[in-house]
Amino acid sequence: MSYDLIVLGAGPGGYVAAERAGAMGKKVAIIEKSHLGGVCLNEGCIPSKTLLNSSKHYAQALHGAEFGVTCEGVRFDLPTVMKRKEKIIKSLRSGIAYQMKRYKIDVIEGAGELIERGKVRVGETVYEAANILIATGSTAIRIPIPGSDLPHVLTSREMLQIESLPRRLAVIGGGVIGMEFASFASDLGIDVTVIEMLPEIIPNFDEDIAQTLRKSLASVTFELGAKVVRIDDKQVHVEKDGKAQAIDADMVLMSVGRYPNVKGIGLENLGIATSRRGITIDEQMRTNIPGIYAVGDVTGMMQLAHTASRMGEVAVKVMFGQADRMRYHAIPWVVYTHPEVAGVGMTEGQALQAGRKVTVSKLPMKVNGRFLAENDSRAPGFCKVLVDAETQVLLGVHMIGSVCSEIVYGAAAMIEAELRVRDIRDIVFPHPTIGEVVRDAIWEMH
Numbered sequence: 001m002s003y004d005l006i007v008l009g010a011g012p013g014g015y016v017a018a019e020r021a022g023a024m025g026k027k028v029a030i031i032e033k034s035h036l037g038g039v040c041l042n043e044g045c046i047p048s049k050t051l052l053n054s055s056k057h058y059a060q061a062l063h064g065a066e067f068g069v070t071c072e073g074v075r076f077d078l079p080t081v082m083k084r085k086e087k088i089i090k091s092l093r094s095g096i097a098y099q100m101k102r103y104k105i106d107v108i109e110g111a112g113e114l115i116e117r118g119k120v121r122v123g124e125t126v127y128e129a130a131n132i133l134i135a136t137g138s139t140a141i142r143i144p145i146p147g148s149d150l151p152h153v154l155t156s157r158e159m160l161q162i163e164s165l166p167r168r169l170a171v172i173g174g175g176v177i178g179m180e181f182a183s184f185a186s187d188l189g190i191d192v193t194v195i196e197m198l199p200e201i202i203p204n205f206d207e208d209i210a211q212t213l214r215k216s217l218a219s220v221t222f223e224l225g226a227k228v229v230r231i232d233d234k235q236v237h238v239e240k241d242g243k244a245q246a247i248d249a250d251m252v253l254m255s256v257g258r259y260p261n262v263k264g265i266g267l268e269n270l271g272i273a274t275s276r277r278g279i280t281i282d283e284q285m286r287t288n289i290p291g292i293y294a295v296g297d298v299t300g301m302m303q304l305a306h307t308a309s310r311m312g313e314v315a316v317k318v319m320f321g322q323a324d325r326m327r328y329h330a331i332p333w334v335v336y337t338h339p340e341v342a343g344v345g346m347t348e349g350q351a352l353q354a355g356r357k358v359t360v361s362k363l364p365m366k367v368n369g370r371f372l373a374e375n376d377s378r379a380p381g382f383c384k385v386l387v388d389a390e391t392q393v394l395l396g397v398h399m400i401g402s403v404c405s406e407i408v409y410g411a412a413a414m415i416e417a418e419l420r421v422r423d424i425r426d427i428v429f430p431h432p433t434i435g436e437v438v439r440d441a442i443w444e445m446h
C-alpha cells in the first residue's frame with residue numbers, strides 16, 4: 001500500500017497533520033499503538049481539565065457564602081468525576097475517528113518503525129509513502145533516585161487514574177503539571193507540598209506571576225531550592241540549604257519534565273539526527289533526511305499540544321509545496337490552576353536578558369467590573385503588558401486570574417500581527433468582560 005503521507009503517532013501533532021493533508025485530498029495513513037488523541041486527549045490536557053473543573057466546583061460549593069450561596073453536605077465523589085472524565089475522552093476520541101473517516105484516512109493500529117526512506121513497518125506489513133511525519137510525543141521522566149519506582153509514586157498518567165484521594169500529596173517539580181495537580185489537590189483540602197529545585201515555581205513564566213500563583217495557593221507548602229534524594233513508603237527525603245528534610249506523603253507525583261519518544265521507531269535505520277532534546281528539525285519541520293518530517297514533543301521544541309498541531313500544519317503545507325514556516329514567538333501558554341495563568345510573547349525577564357528596551361504596564365484585575373462580579377474579594381489577578389519602547393509594538397502579555405486562558409489568544413493574535421499600542425487602542429472589546437483588562441493595561445501606557 002502506498003500513500004502520500006504516513007503519520008506516526010495520533011496525538012495533536014499527528015492527527016491534525018493527517019486531517020489537513022486529508023483535506024487537501026492526499027492519501028494518508030496514521031499509525032497509532034494506543035488511542036487516537038495521544039497523551040493530550042487520553043492522559044494529559046483533557047482529563048486533567050475535567051478533574052480541575054470538578055475540584056473548582058467543589059471549592060466553589062464550599063466557599064460560596066460571599067456570593068450568597070451556601071451548601072451543606074458537599075462531597076467530592078471521585079468515581080463520578082472519573083466516569084465523567086472517561087466519557088469526555090471517549091466522545092472526543094470518536095470525534096477524531098470521525099474526522100479520519102471523513103478525510104478517508106487509514107488508521108493503522110500498532111507500533112510503526114521506520115525501516116528505510118519512505119517505508120514504515122507495522123508488525124509484518126510494510127507501508128510506503130512519499131512523506132513520513134514523526135509525531136510520537138513524549139513520556140514523563142522518573143528521576144533515578146531510590147524509591148522512584150514505588151507504587152505510590154505516580155506520574156501524571158497514573159495520577160489521572162487514581163481510585164482514592166491521598167491525605168498527603170508530595171509533588172516533585174513545580175512546573176506546569178505539578179502546579180495543576182497541586183491546585184486540584186488543594187481545592188479538595190488535601191495536604192500538598194511542592195518540591196522544586198529552582199528558586200521559583202513555573203520557571204519559564206513571568207516571575208511576578210509565578211510568585212503570585214505560589215502565594216495564592218495559600219494552603220500548599222512550597223519547598224523551593226530543594227533537591228529530592230530518596231522516597232520511601234511514608235516520606236520524601238530532600239536536601240535544602242545543605243540540610244536533610246523529610247516530607248510526609250502517602251502519594252507522590254513526579255512531574256519533572258518529559259523526554260522525547262525517539263526509541264524503537266527506527267530513527268537509527270535512516271540516520272535521522274537527534275540531540276538531547278529530541279529529533280532535530282528546521283523551521284519547516286524537516287529532519288536531516290529528505291521526505292521525513294517531525295513535529296511536537298518528539299522534537300523537544302516546545303512541549304505544548306497547540307504547538308504540535310501548528311507544527312503539523314506547517315509540515316503538511318511544506319511537504320505538499322505550499323510556503324510556510326514555524327514561528328514560536330506568539331504561542332500562548334496556560335497553566336490551568338485556580339487562579340489560571342496565561343501568557344504569550346516575551347516576559348520582562350527575557351526582554352531584560354535580550355537587552356531590549358521595553359515599556360511595561362501592569363493592571364490589577366480588581367479594576368475590572370466582570371472580574372469583581374465573578375470572583376471573591378481575595379481573588380488575585382493582574383495583567384502585565386510589554387511593548388517595545390521604540391516601535392510601540394506589543395511584545396508580551398502575561399496574566400493571572402480567572403478565565404485568562406480564554407483571553408490569551410486575543411493577545412497572541414495581536415503579537416502575531418505585530419500590532420502597536422495605537423492599533424490596539426482602536427479595537428473594541430465587549431463590556432463587561434475580563435478580557436478588557438488587556439486593553440486597559442495598554443491604555444495605561446503613556
Ligand code: NAI
Binds near residue numbers: 176177256257
Ligand atoms: P516542566 O518542565 O513544566 O516542570 C518541571 C519542573 O520540575 C521544573 O520547574 C524543574 O525545575 C523541576 N525539577 C526538575 N527536576 C527536579 C528535581 N529533581 N527535583 C525537584 N524539581 C525538579 O515539566 P512538567 O510539569 O512535568 O510538564 C511537562 C511538559 O508538559 C511541559 O513542557 C509542559 O509545558 C507540558 N504541559 C503543559 C500543560 C499546559 O500547557 N497547561 C499542562 C501539562 C503539561
